[in-house]
Amino acid sequence: MKNPLIRTLVATLLVLGSLSGVHAAESDQERIHAVLEAYEQALNAGDVAGIVNLYTQDGVFMPQHNPSAVGIEAIEAAYGAVFRTIVLEVEFDIVEIEVIADDWAFARTNSAGTTTINATGAKVAEANQELFVFQKTADGEWRIARYSFSTTNPPR
């Protein structure tokens, strides 16, 4: 390999090879997809700790009919209040995941299913649209940084 061009090409291929070894297993999109699936599972399980682990420390949860929950402690309290009131059984349909910077992304989903109201046992049909902003945190994990949703059902 005395030819400098060939040497450069081989070096480039080696670098690409090692990069793909690190990243190709899972792309950022796939990793964010997995976070959304973990969120769906934790929501349906009423698992506050599981959900809190998916948020950044300075994350913001914007639940309909409540003021924004700013920061991880407010988020934990807000989901605790949700799960004392209702049991969710919903499925998320991921419409788009857009990675817009090395450590920022957003995603849009639709969800549908049923909500059981604990106080009465009544089951209500749910349909929502969700907008998530994700941030890659210092440990390399993608987490929910901002999250807003609203019902797509007509007013009752």
Place this chain on the structure above:
Amino acid sequence: MKNPLIRTLVATLLVLGSLSGVHAAESDQERIHAVLEAYEQALNAGDVAGIVNLYTQDGVFMPQHNPSAVGIEAIEAAYGAVFRTIVLEVEFDIVEIEVIADDWAFARTNSAGTTTINATGAKVAEANQELFVFQKTADGEWRIARYSFSTTNPPR
């Protein structure tokens, strides 16, 4: 200016000077702030064309109680439907504007005011939380790329 170092320094200063002439007048944060103010004004004026101009062509508007409006034509139709139904008189409080890439940003606001329902003339107190994703479009303007909001009032 025969010294190459001085020549380079002077050229750099000239470039910086001309750049600051273009950009320093208004930061990205200030320009996004202005877009949010323009949105507030157009919303209160029931100005569909004004609002449409603030969105990207592939933007998404996620109005509570309606499916997501995807793309500029669906957005135009959705705001047209809103303004046939209600007249808004709201003020936005900008909580944060985060510029996360050269051409991406997000913002979080709270809004409050009154909604007049055209069919009945009834006035209702409004309070909402909003999450905007902004994109800088090819013409250099920041525009709304995704927008989700929900009421912070308790269910009626």
